Amino acid sequence: MKTVLMVAEKPSLAASIAKILSGGSSTSRKGRSNPVHEYDTTFRGEKVNMKMTSVCGHVMSLDFNSKYNNWDAVDPLELFTATTVQKESMPKLNIVQHLQSEGKTISYLVLWLDCDREGENICFEVIDAIKEVNRLRDDQIFRAKFSAITDVDIKKAFNTLGKPNENESLAVDARQNLDLRLGCAFTRFQTKYFQGKYGDLDSTLISYGPCQTPTLGFCVERHDIIQTFTPEPYWVIEICISAENFEVPLTYSRGRIFDQQCGHILLLLLKQHNEAVVQSVKYSTQKKQRPQAMNTVEMLRFASSGLGMGPQQTMQVAERLYISGYISYPRTETNSYPPNFDLMGTLATQKSNSHWGDFVRRLISTGITSPRKGSDHGDHPPITPMRAASEAELGSDGWRIFSLVCQNFIASLSPDCTYEKVDITFMIGDEEFTCTGSKVLDPGFTAVQHWQKMEDSLPPVQFVKGARYRTKEPRLTQKATTPPGYLTESELITLMEKHGIGTDASIPVHINNICVRNFVTIASGRRLIPNTLGILLVHGYQRIDPDLVKPSMRSEIEKQFDLIADGKANFDIVLAHAVSTFQAKYKYFVENTEYMDQLFELSFTKLSETGKSLSKCGLCTRYMKLISQKPMRLHCKNCEATYKLPQGGSIKLYQGNVCPLDQFELVVYNAGGKSFILCPYCYNFPEIEDMGNNSGCNKCPHPTCLNAAPQTSVTSCQTCDEGDLVLDPNSGPAWRMSCNELKCTCVVKIFTGAVRVAVSPDNDCDTCGTSILTVEFNPEKTPFKEGVSKIMGCVICHVELSPLVELSRQQFKRRRRGRGRGGKGRGRGGRKPRTKDEALDQYFV
DNA sequence: GCAAGGTC
Numbered sequence: 024m025k026t027v028l029m030v031a032e033k034p035s036l037a038a039s040i041a042k043i044l045s046g047g048s049s050t051s052r053k054g055r056s057n058p059v060h061e062y063d064t065t066f067r068g069e070k071v072n073m074k075m076t077s078v079c080g081h082v083m084s085l086d087f088n089s090k091y092n093n094w095d096a097v098d099p100l101e102l103f104t105a106t107t108v109q110k111e112s113m114p115k116l117n118i119v120q121h122l123q124s125e126g127k128t129i130s131y132l133v134l135w136l137d138c139d140r141e142g143e144n145i146c147f148e149v150i151d152a153i154k155e156v157n158r159l160r161d162d163q164i165f166r167a168k169f170s171a172i173t174d175v176d177i178k179k180a181f182n183t184l185g186k187p188n189e190n191e192s193l194a195v196d197a198r199q200n201l202d203l204r205l206g207c208a209f210t211r212f213q214t215k216y217f218q219g220k221y222g223d224l225d226s227t228l229i230s231y232g233p234c235q236t237p238t239l240g241f242c243v244e245r246h247d248i249i250q251t252f253t254p255e256p257y258w259v260i261e262i263c264i265s266a267e268n269f270e271v272p273l274t275y276s277r278g279r280i281f282d283q284q285c286g287h288i289l290l291l292l293l294k295q296h297n298e299a300v301v302q303s304v305k306y307s308t309q310k311k312q313r314p315q316a317m318n319t320v321e322m323l324r325f326a327s328s329g330l331g332m333g334p335q336q337t338m339q340v341a342e343r344l345y346i347s348g349y350i351s352y353p354r355t356e357t358n359s360y361p362p363n364f365d366l367m368g369t370l371a372t373q374k375s376n377s378h379w380g381d382f383v384r385r386l387i388s389t390g391i392t393s394p395r396k397g398s399d400h401g402d403h404p405p406i407t408p409m410r411a412a413s414e415a416e417l418g419s420d421g422w423r424i425f426s427l428v429c430q431n432f433i434a435s436l437s438p439d440c441t442y443e444k445v446d447i448t449f450m451i452g453d454e455e456f457t458c459t460g461s462k463v464l465d466p467g468f469t470a471v472q473h474w475q476k477m478e479d480s481l482p483p484v485q486f487v488k489g490a491r492y493r494t495k496e497p498r499l500t501q502k503a504t505t506p507p508g509y510l511t512e513s514e515l516i517t518l519m520e521k522h523g524i525g526t527d528a529s530i531p532v533h534i535n536n537i538c539v540r541n542f543v544t545i546a547s548g549r550r551l552i553p554n555t556l557g558i559l560l561v562h563g564y565q566r567i568d569p570d571l572v573k574p575s576m577r578s579e580i581e582k583q584f585d586l587i588a589d590g591k592a593n594f595d596i597v598l599a600h601a602v603s604t605f606q607a608k609y610k611y612f613v614e615n616t617e618y619m620d621q622l623f624e625l626s627f628t629k630l631s632e633t634g635k636s637l638s639k640c641g642l643c644t645r646y647m648k649l650i651s652q653k654p655m656r657l658h659c660k661n662c663e664a665t666y667k668l669p670q671g672g673s674i675k676l677y678q679g680n681v682c683p684l685d686q687f688e689l690v691v692y693n694a695g696g697k698s699f700i701l702c703p704y705c706y707n708f709p710e711i712e713d714m715g716n717n718s719g720c721n722k723c724p725h726p727t728c729l730n731a732a733p734q735t736s737v738t739s740c741q742t743c744d745e746g747d748l749v750l751d752p753n754s755g756p757a758w759r760m761s762c763n764e765l766k767c768t769c770v771v772k773i774f775t776g777a778v779r780v781a782v783s784p785d786n787d788c789d790t791c792g793t794s795i796l797t798v799e800f801n802p803e804k805t806p807f808k809e810g811v812s813k814i815m816g817c818v819i820c821h822v823e824l825s826p827l828v829e830l831s832r833q834q835f836k837r838r839r840r841g842r843g844r845g846g847k848g849r850g851r852g853g854r855k856p857r858t859k860d861e862a863l864d865q866y867f868v
Numbered sequence: 869g870c871a872a873g874g875t876c
Binding site: 032033034078079080081082084085087092094099102112113116137141142144145195198199201202203204205206207208209210211214227228230231232233234235342346354525526528529532533536654670 | 872
């Protein structure tokens with residue numbers, strides 16, 4: 024029997040589609056990375072075994088050839104022409120292997136990827152992966168085009184299979200290619216240029232991107248409006264009438280008066296009258312519209328403005344609610360329920376909720392209002408609840424997002440809020456005044472979306488046409504125009520959506536990026552206030568090449584790539600044109616960076632004038648300065664050199680200790696209890712072959728240095744299975760061993776209070792291979808039996824030593840052979856080397 | 869260390 028493989032974009036969709044197409048008869052098994060649903064059916068007139076599985080979004084992602092990854096060796100300009108490679112997007116998931124093992128022997132491939140351009144591109148990623156192991160012909164490959172995940176639509180798609188659209192996929196390839204070159208070139212250049220000059224930028228990365236930079240631009244634009252705002256004085260005439268013991272304020276139909284003299288004249292004019300005559304009274308019934316079905320962007324706006332929850336967090340919470348079955352898929356552009364959506368069934372899940380259950384039951388019995396028409400983007404149905412839930416089971420944030428989803432869903436099926444509005448006009452002399460008010464007739468959906476609730480505001484008196492009232496003395500009051508507030512996150516989301524910057528899934532990422540890069544800060548009310556760095560970047564682009572920050576940049580690029588998608592232009596020509604345009608812009612930017620730099624000079628401090636003296640430079644023996652703002656680094660003013668340091672922790676001097684290779688004073692890095700010693704020079708320019716870039720002394724194979732791995736490494740790390748547990752010689756009396764893999768967080772406290780702990784590098788435990796330690800306590804405080812103050816033995820096997828290690832015995836295993844203490848036993852020992860060359864000579868005999 | 873786009 025032939026086999027057909029069908030592939031969806033995510034596991035949840037594969038499950039739903041398989042269920043629909045098999046009529047619920049499919050069986051599921053675990054695949055290599057994602058589940059596979061199988062059933063027997065007929066395909067193109069043959070009995071076949073059907074397998075439905077999925078990927079997780081993009082299978083591949085574009086990157087530069089690895090030789091371009093060295094920031095110091097590659098001129099960013101080269102990135103515009105550098106060769107690129109496709110890398111597996113999530114190597115840990117092994118999606119390629121999964122597709123290949125499922126696709127190896129299939130006769131047909133049916134692609135059920137999301138029906139948008141990205142989905143079309145993923146189709147070809149799937150095809151490429153499978154073609155490596157199966158020579159499928161094009162006539163064995165099909166594309167299902169569906170516009171909703173409903174029985175009718177999915178079955179129809181299955182019966183009218185088409186072909187994947189290569190042009191649409193190529194448009195995505197082009198976008199990926201340009202974004203990569205453009206973003207990385209500008210980011211690397213800016214970062215190196217400004218970090219090499221200033222010490223207080225406080226950002227590890229000064230990034231540029233065709234989405235994030237215009238996003239930043241919006242925030243700075245509002246900042247500039249606020250900064251350059253000059254309040255303008257204006258005048259208003261305030262007047263009240265006395266009616267049935269009430270004082271009713273009237274609104275002047277002339278509104279703001281910007282000319283003071285004019286105000287005075289009008290005031291004098293009004294003072295000649297002491298009566299207001301009701302000219303007209305109009306009653307009307309008005310509506311406040313119920314909301315549409317909720318899509319992602321709307322949810323993000325509501326969460327930010329109503330709940331004070333940021334987009335990144337909102338999506339995380341929503342994702343969790345979706346995985347646990349409380350809400351439907353949270354990433355969708357569609358804000359219209361599909362025609363056969365089970366509105367009543369979904370509504371019924373909320374019948375017994377303690378907050379909105381009453382309202383729901385009434386709605387069910389009186390009948391729902393048909394939802395407003397929105398637009399169906401063919402991706403996923405709007406975000407709706409899937410089942411009942413209580414605050415206790417969801418936790419605070421989960422409950423808040425769940426409530427938002429439920430309330431919007433219920434509101435979208437509720438009547439509009441209706442209210443009676445009254446407009447009354449008065450004449451005082453020849454001048455017109457008004458008074459308005461309203462009264463809610465039916466709260467409709469606002470009874471469940473409380474924040475939309477309207478308050479009654481009818482005037483206290485029933486006015487009738489022709490009635491006359493005494494006016495109180497009119498007053499001319501001076502006021503002034505005020506600037507707008509800083510941009511709210513919800514306004515920013517609206518702007519991004521309007522200009523086509525980012526997508527529902529990536530908008531939160533772009534906003535988060537400009538925050539973590541320290542370009543903007545989120546203030547109270549989730550307003551985005553740009554920081555100096557963000558302001559100067561945008562002002563700098565505006566001085567050099569305003570296109571770089573214009574909101575239209577993204578849509579202009581997309582427009583060009585649309586031509587590829589529509590088959591109207593050739594991929595290579597369009598891409599080459601776009602790349603060369605931005606290459607020229609890049610060159611121009613590099614040549615004119617001084618115009619941005621002039622702004623930086625006024626606000627930031629030169630590297631040579633920042634930081635505090637810390638340790639001696641091995642090249643000139645003068646003190647180097649530690650720049651503690653991000654990125655933390657050491658700067659030698661005399662040599663005009665900057666040395667990178669590990670990030671995220673703190674640096675202290677390891678007094679009196681000098682690297683035997685280069686005479687740089689050693690420093691200690693400490694991050695969350697884990698600490699290691701490092702030489703600033705070796706960390707940046709490792710002089711010994713096996714040491715690797717960005718390593719501390721705990722990875723240095725120097726044979727005699729007391730801080731290097733051969734003298735300090737104790738045993739293999741079992742947490743990460745890659746590094747070694749190394750004694751930190753600087754950690755006493757709270758002695759610690761920590762893993763020498765930077766990423767591994769394993770720290771083991773040993774022999775707290777000991778006066779000396781030392782490793783005997785040439786002496787291993789016969790049982791487990793661990794290096795023998797010498798542990799010495801003060802004789803008065805020794806924990807050892809019979810007053811013994813010094814013991815040599817194995818931390819794992821020695822009966823008196825092992826209890827003093829804060830890690831269970833089981834976590835130690837036999838030491839791995841053949842790795843770890845690189846260079847052990849290779850050195851000659853004896854006299855310490857005096858110069859770098861001597862040290863290297865001694866080492867490489 | 870870099871972009872933006874999928875998804876977890």
